[in-house]
Amino acid sequence: MITLNINGANVSVEKGTTILEALRFIGFPIPTLCFVEGLTPYGACRLCVVEIGEGSSSKLVSSCTYPVEEGLKVRTASKRVIKTRKMIIELLLASCPQSKTIQDLASQYGVHQQRFKQEYEDCILCGLCVRMCEEQMMAKAIGFYGRGENRKIGTPFGIPSEVCRLCGGCMYICPACQLRCTFNQPEKAICGACANLSPPCLDKEQFDDMMCYMDPCVACEIKKD
Amino acid sequence: MKTEDIEAILEKYSISRGGLISILQGIQSKYGYLPEKSLNIVSEKTGRSLVDIYGVATFYKSFRLKPRGKHLISVCLGTACHVRGGPVIAEEFERQLEIKAGETTPDKEFTLQAVNCLGACALGPIVVVDGHYFSNVNTTKVKQIINKAREGLDKVEIKTDERIFPVEVSCPRCNHTLMDPFNLIDGYPSIRVTTSFGRKHGWLRLSCLYGSYNTEVEYEISEDTVRNFFCPHCHAELIGVTNCPNCDAPMVSMIVRGGGMIQICSRRGCKEHKLDLNGINF
The missing domain is CATH 3.40.30.10 (Glutaredoxin)
Structure with missing residues (x-):
């Protein structure tokens, strides 16, 4: 067993688990896009960032790919984490505003603006479909090709693959192409917030170590009175 | 494109993950690009999925999936x-x-x-x-x-390049001269030999200038073909004892007037050659 410190509390988990698994086991909600149980973690979407270490030596890591270490200090709701996560959502919105999954995340985390050049991609290259095809369907019909900004997902030579069984697993698991958001104003990147779960105390005082995932946040409610 | 050719390349390199780039490089140096079929064969023989191979082939800029121009x-x-x-x-x-x-x-x-x-x-x-x-x-x-x-940028300007000089050659068997004074290449008498590949038989004229690769042929031969060279007088094959260090095709040998041997590679497109003047290697 390995003991680590999550938001000030010492917890013990099995050796070999990742920070994300430990956090979810204990009950901290960490948003993910490219993580699905049963598929190997990939660390593509970076939504699961957490802060590890203390003070000036602290750094942000993707919790889905980071194995737990003895005495590791993890903070899941520090200002830096929330700020980074908001930025990641903003970047995702910039490339794929039609995705309901991403729009929901934007509302949950209170992302109210999108300051980047707007694109309307169909893919965020999270690699879920590639892993689904390879690991669950044992087909390996699709994969990444190209490089850099030309990186895409598809079948070799763009022709129907011989190993594809048309199972539809890739479409089922896609966070960008399933659940099309009803979003109907192309000039506006953010649809209009169905839900808002951003911790309200972030800007008030230093509550980095508080468990701000509760909505409404108890600490803030007390503070108000 | 033949399956055997790809298999020959596959034999040279490891079929493990690390050997994939070498295999693709081998195929590309043979065909100038990566034909779709060849990737299918590589996938079949190495047991690696086509997706992985296609991913590698499209990741690196030096791999081409379409034939390149001349x-x-x-x-x-x-x-x-x-x-x-x-x-x-x-x-x-x-x-x-x-x-x-x-x-x-x-x-x-x-x-x-x-x-x-x-x-x-x-x-x-x-x-x-x-x-x-x-x-x-x-x-x-x-x-x-x-x-x-x-x-053609490879055309040599004879007058300006001092490394280029004419040689006179003859057949190593009958010692008859191979020079053809009536057909000039680069302004000098050409070297005339008979070549054959497959069922085609015809003359080939080489420039006698050492360092010039200008040739004239009766039948156009595709790049990379290994040809047999014959003396047009005694019909003996002009075959050397060694293989080309570059492409492993047999070398063709001819006697240089004044003593010495010249060896050229029999593969079309390969520019390997060797001049041996009484023991002095060039």
């Missing part, structure tokens, strides 16, 4: 060339060849590519055609460069 034009768009007008040159090439960068003309003559830096920034904008550098290129030079490339 002449490769690289226009530098690195920082230094860019500020000196590289993009204008690239556009001019695109306009004159009627293709976009990265494409090949329909007649398979030219492939245009934009590259990032050729390491000759002071001479920019730089254009490289088949290994020949053109410096300080402007839009008016573009037409000239294309025309020069069409004529």
Whole structure:
């Protein structure tokens, strides 16, 4: 067993688990896009960032790919984490505003603006479909090709693959192409917030170590009175 | 494209994950690009999925999935060339060849590519055609460069190059001269031999200038074909004792007048040659 410190509390988990698994086991909600149980973690979407270490030596890591270490200090709701996560959502919105999954995340985390050049991609290259095809369907019909900004997902030579069984697993698991958001104003990147779960105390005082995932946040409610 | 050829390449390299790039390089050096079928064969023989191989082949810029034209034009768009007008040159090439960068003309003559830096920034904008550098290129030079490339940049200018000298050769068996004084190549008598490949039989005239690769043939032979060379007088095969160090094809040997041997590679397109003048190697 390995003991680590999550938001000030010492917890013990099995050796070999990742920070994300430990956090979810204990009950901290960490948003993910490219993580699905049963598929190997990939660390593509970076939504699961957490802060590890203390003070000036602290750094942000993707919790889905980071194995737990003895005495590791993890903070899941520090200002830096929330700020980074908001930025990641903003970047995702910039490339794929039609995705309901991403729009929901934007509302949950209170992302109210999108300051980047707007694109309307169909893919965020999270690699879920590639892993689904390879690991669950044992087909390996699709994969990444190209490089850099030309990186895409598809079948070799763009022709129907011989190993594809048309199972539809890739479409089922896609966070960008399933659940099309009803979003109907192309000039506006953010649809209009169905839900808002951003911790309200972030800007008030230093509550980095508080468990701000509760909505409404108890600490803030007390503070108000 | 033959399955056996690909298998021969596969035998040379490890079929583990680490050998994939070497295999693809081997295929590309043979065909000039990676044919779709060859990747299927590689996938079958190595047990690696086609997706992985396609991913590697498309990741690296040096791998091509489409055949390249006869002449490769690289226009530098690195920082230094860019500020000196590289993009204008690239556009001019695109306009004159009627293709976009990265494409090949329909007649398979030219492939245009934009590259990032050729390491000759002071001479920019730089254009490289088949290994020949053109410096300080402007839009008016573009037409000239294309025309020069069409004529063939590898044509040797005899008078200006002192490394080039004429040799006279004869058959190592009957000692009859192989020189043909009536048909000149590069302004000098040519070397006439008989070649055969498959069922085709015909004459081949080589330039007698050591260092010039200009030839004339009765039948056009495709690149990479290994031919047999015969003496047109005694019909003996002009075969050397060694194989080409570059491509492993048999070397063809002829006697040089004044003593010595000259050996040339029998593979069309391979420029390996060796001159041995009484023990002095060149």
